[in-house]
Amino acid sequence: MKKIGSLKEFACTPDRFQGGHRLCPGCAHSMIVREVVNATDDDLVISTATGCLEVCSAIYPYTSWDVSWIHVGFENAAATISGAEAMYKALSRKNKLYNEDRRVKFVAFGGDGGTYDIGFQSLSGAAERGHDFLYVCLDNENYANTGGQRSSATPLGAHTSTTPRGRVSYGKKQKKKDLTMIMAAHGCPYVATAIPSTKHWKDLATKAAKAISTVGPTFINALSPCTTEWKFKPEETTEIADLAVETCAFPLYEIEDGHKLKITYRPKVKLPIEDYLSRQGRFSHLFKPENKWIIEEWQKQVDEYWDYLQRREEAGV
Amino acid sequence: MATPKEMLTDWDKVQFGAVLPAFEDPEHKKRSKFHSYNYSVADWRVEKPVFNRELCIDCDFCWVSCPDSCFIVEEVVTKRGKKQAKIVGINYNLCKGCGVCVEVCPTPIKSLLMFPEYVDNEEALKQWPKKDK
Amino acid sequence: MALKYELKQKEVWDGNMAAAHALRQAQVDVVAAYPITPSTPIVQNYAQFLADGYVDGEFVMVESEHSAMSACVGAAAAGGRVATATSSQGYALMVEVLYQASGMRLPIVMTVVNRALASPLNIHGDHSDLYLGRDAGWIHLIANNPQEAYDMTLCAFKIGEDERVRLPVTTNQDGFLVSHTAQVVKPLDDDTAYKFIGEYKPKYPMLDTKNPVTYGAQTEEEWHFEHKANQHKALMDSPAVIKEVFDEFEKVSGRKYNLVETYKLDDADVALVLMGSAYETAMLAVDKAREEGIKVGLLMPRVFRPFPYNEVAQKLKNVKAIAALDRSMPMGTTGALYNEVAGALAANGQSAIMTNYIYGLGGRDTTVEHILEVIRETEKNAKAGKRVTDLQGFINLRGPKLSFN
Numbered sequence: 001m002k003k004i005g006s007l008k009e010f011a012c013t014p015d016r017f018q019g020g021h022r023l024c025p026g027c028a029h030s031m032i033v034r035e036v037v038n039a040t041d042d043d044l045v046i047s048t049a050t051g052c053l054e055v056c057s058a059i060y061p062y063t064s065w066d067v068s069w070i071h072v073g074f075e076n077a078a079a080t081i082s083g084a085e086a087m088y089k090a091l092s093r094k095n096k097l098y099n100e101d102r103r104v105k106f107v108a109f110g111g112d113g114g115t116y117d118i119g120f121q122s123l124s125g126a127a128e129r130g131h132d133f134l135y136v137c138l139d140n141e142n143y144a145n146t147g148g149q150r151s152s153a154t155p156l157g158a159h160t161s162t163t164p165r166g167r168v169s170y171g172k173k174q175k176k177k178d179l180t181m182i183m184a185a186h187g188c189p190y191v192a193t194a195i196p197s198t199k200h201w202k203d204l205a206t207k208a209a210k211a212i213s214t215v216g217p218t219f220i221n222a223l224s225p226c227t228t229e230w231k232f233k234p235e236e237t238t239e240i241a242d243l244a245v246e247t248c249a250f251p252l253y254e255i256e257d258g259h260k261l262k263i264t265y266r267p268k269v270k271l272p273i274e275d276y277l278s279r280q281g282r283f284s285h286l287f288k289p290e291n292k293w294i295i296e297e298w299q300k301q302v303d304e305y306w307d308y309l310q311r312r313e314e315a316g317v
Numbered sequence: 318m319a320t321p322k323e324m325l326t327d328w329d330k331v332q333f334g335a336v337l338p339a340f341e342d343p344e345h346k347k348r349s350k351f352h353s354y355n356y357s358v359a360d361w362r363v364e365k366p367v368f369n370r371e372l373c374i375d376c377d378f379c380w381v382s383c384p385d386s387c388f389i390v391e392e393v394v395t396k397r398g399k400k401q402a403k404i405v406g407i408n409y410n411l412c413k414g415c416g417v418c419v420e421v422c423p424t425p426i427k428s429l430l431m432f433p434e435y436v437d438n439e440e441a442l443k444q445w446p447k448k449d450k
Numbered sequence: 451m452a453l454k455y456e457l458k459q460k461e462v463w464d465g466n467m468a469a470a471h472a473l474r475q476a477q478v479d480v481v482a483a484y485p486i487t488p489s490t491p492i493v494q495n496y497a498q499f500l501a502d503g504y505v506d507g508e509f510v511m512v513e514s515e516h517s518a519m520s521a522c523v524g525a526a527a528a529g530g531r532v533a534t535a536t537s538s539q540g541y542a543l544m545v546e547v548l549y550q551a552s553g554m555r556l557p558i559v560m561t562v563v564n565r566a567l568a569s570p571l572n573i574h575g576d577h578s579d580l581y582l583g584r585d586a587g588w589i590h591l592i593a594n595n596p597q598e599a600y601d602m603t604l605c606a607f608k609i610g611e612d613e614r615v616r617l618p619v620t621t622n623q624d625g626f627l628v629s630h631t632a633q634v635v636k637p638l639d640d641d642t643a644y645k646f647i648g649e650y651k652p653k654y655p656m657l658d659t660k661n662p663v664t665y666g667a668q669t670e671e672e673w674h675f676e677h678k679a680n681q682h683k684a685l686m687d688s689p690a691v692i693k694e695v696f697d698e699f700e701k702v703s704g705r706k707y708n709l710v711e712t713y714k715l716d717d718a719d720v721a722l723v724l725m726g727s728a729y730e731t732a733m734l735a736v737d738k739a740r741e742e743g744i745k746v747g748l749l750m751p752r753v754f755r756p757f758p759y760n761e762v763a764q765k766l767k768n769v770k771a772i773a774a775l776d777r778s779m780p781m782g783t784t785g786a787l788y789n790e791v792a793g794a795l796a797a798n799g800q801s802a803i804m805t806n807y808i809y810g811l812g813g814r815d816t817t818v819e820h821i822l823e824v825i826r827e828t829e830k831n832a833k834a835g836k837r838v839t840d841l842q843g844f845i846n847l848r849g850p851k852l853s854f855n
């Protein structure tokens with residue numbers, strides 16, 4: 001496992017995901033991806049689900065990847081990487097590896113569309129089969145690549161292009177699916193949440209290093225604030241991510257062996273949820289008097305979940 | 318997004334299976350012409366970050382949060398023999414001007430500031446806010 | 451090291467067992483598959499070979515056919531020999547990824563046991579799945595019996611992996627009629643079979659991480675056409691390699707295969723064009739018809755894609771009337787085989803009278819007597835010098851006569 005020391009040290013890592021891609025200015029995806037691929041010194045084979053990252057990092061005749069990379073479809077990043085990993089095992093058994101001196105690790109990236117929704121079966125299958133890979137969900141809580149439609153990761157009350165706010169609508173009526181816990185329930189040896197942030201860079205890098213070096217299927221759910229669809233200024237990306245953590249809208253934790261839960265960051269003062277919601281255009285309508293109940297419902301859900309996490313941690317289950 | 322003219326090839330000269338090799342010379346990490354590192358997104362910018370080396374404390378927050386891998390880093394070794402990254406500049410071919418680096422820069426007077434694209438960097442440095450004396 | 455399987459000179463295998471043994475002998479590195487009737491036994495047999503130590507490679511039992519083909523693409527791009535098996539609905543679920551496999555030029559081999567497509571649901575043999583995949587950029591080889599299912603599967607690896615081709619290949623056998631019908635099969639011994647196929651030659655393997663590559667880039671309007679044209683050229687050029695491989699196969703097995711197979715066609719006035727197990731039924735019908743004095747012969751494209759249109763036209767240049775028999779409902783037009791043959795003739799300035807018959811859907815029996823009837827009808831056209839029968843007829847369909855003109 002790569003030791004994640006100081007940022008000064010970490011920044012000496014030669015980038016393996018390069019610029020020149022076409023992700024939006026201020027996109028959190030690439031912040032997360034850079035940290036993940038820089039969190040190991042092993043060689044990497046990466047698969048990526050259709051989505052912003054895929055569309056923007058491999059527009060022929062250009063690629064932004066210094067590692068082997070494949071995109072096949074929207075719903076099959078996990079199945080694809082499981083095939084590549086199986087080939088590695090087979091060639092290893094047959095003494096036919098291309099580079100005997102190099103260790104290869106396998107990583108899949110998918111947005112919340114490719115992970116929570118259309119790619120969920122593929123992910124669940126690959127996790128159950130126990131392939132040795134890390135799956136990172138770049139969770140920007142909507143189908144950003146196709147113009148901001150709702151996903152099962154979209155939180156309550158959010159305006160999206162398919163759950164628009166309107167005269168009789170307050171946005172999405174359902175709450176966010178708890179995918180991290182669902183992946184833990186698969187018995188994955190390591191599951192974690194993370195954000196792109198200068199304050200929590202080490203949390204993400206350490207979790208990625210841990211996940212990559214853990215044998216078996218591992219999962220990181222990384223919140224990826226989306227400047228375009230969440231409607232905030234591009235330079236505010238990491239700040240919004242920090243607010244998600246400080247309000248406990250997106251708590252940072254990890255789960256080992258499917259059950260050992262550890263909260264990896266506790267806000268000193270838990271900020272009210274309004275501090276997070278009010279900074280994003282997708283929630284602006286919630287601040288109308290008739291939608292006050294949604295913010296109250298949000299706060300209630302956040303409080304209950306935070307309480308649940310703490311109690312699970314205490315109980316060691 | 319138009320492909321630069323010199324990159325356009327005919328049907329019989331396209332990459333087999335649309336497969337793109339990252340490196341032209343893998344051993345020396347020389348990236349191929351297919352690498353977006355050799356593509357420019359500079360025309361996305363209306364404002365650019367300007368870097369003031371004199372104020373920088375090499376916290377590397379800009380490096381870790383840059384979505385476009387723009388920060389050029391030099392590896393230095395401390396007296397204690399530790400590797401450290403020193404920020405030496407910005408790759409303006411790759412920078413889209415999002416401004417995240419300026420936002421996360423923690424120095425009392427920021428060592429990164431946004432300036433209009435047309436302002437010359439030397440001129441920008443002259444306009445830099447001064448410490449209150 | 452995988453154990454060698456001691457085979458007798460003559461084995462009694464059904465088509466599924468024959469295909470499974472061919473996969474085993476090819477020493478496939480990764481098989482990723484999902485069971486579906488009637489190809490399930492291929493997967494089960496392979497699993498048993500693995501359990502008994504006859505297989506060194508990885509066997510990934512995925513959670514769907516979509517994931518099966520996706521894992522195959524991931525594995526093939528990683529750099530090794532890859533195969534799978536499927537049928538029908540599973541094939542349909544894979545279709546998206548079939549196009550990806552061929553566009554990335556990955557020589558995956560898929561043993562298909564042909565079966566009808568729902569709705570209404572049916573588990574028996576017809577060519578609906580084969581036709582569904584016909585534009586997917588794969589080479590499609592046809593096998594009419596277990597021996598051919600075995601032989602075509604061995605050839606499929608050698609054809610697809612040839613550096614001049616580098617395309618995925620399916621081998622097709624009729625559900626149940628071939629897949630579950632045990633016949634005598636003369637296999638090659640393990641060493642001979644593997645030597646015939648040869649070692650896998652990698653091209654742009656992702657696992658050569660010292661030379662990282664990107665697979666699956668997006669090509670928009672500036673590039674897509676050029677890439678598809680390039681891929682189409684590889685497929686159109688592949689018959690030269692297919693012929694070479696068939697010739698080499700003859701040397702090791704004594705069995706000769708051709709792009710286009712014929713039966714008693716040389717002096718024929720009437721020809722039937724069909725593929726699959728019904729071809730063998732039709733051979734018996736031809737023998738009987740000839741006893742009746744009808745000069746009839748058969749033609750089958752052994753290779754459905756790339757379609758050998760010039761060879762087909764050449765072989766049919768002296769016949770007067772042709773019936774093309776399609777084992778799939780064309781839904782709104784004439785059958786695919788009819789269209790292909792008609793196009794081949796037109797392209798070569800030939801004008802034999804052509805009719806189309808739909809038969810055998812969902813495993814419906816097609817007997818010698820049925821085919822004899824088709825031969826007799828087709829002879830009427832030959833004799834009249836113009837079409838006097840229906841353009842499209844339906845063989846062994848219950849109820850009032852259905853036909854289109």
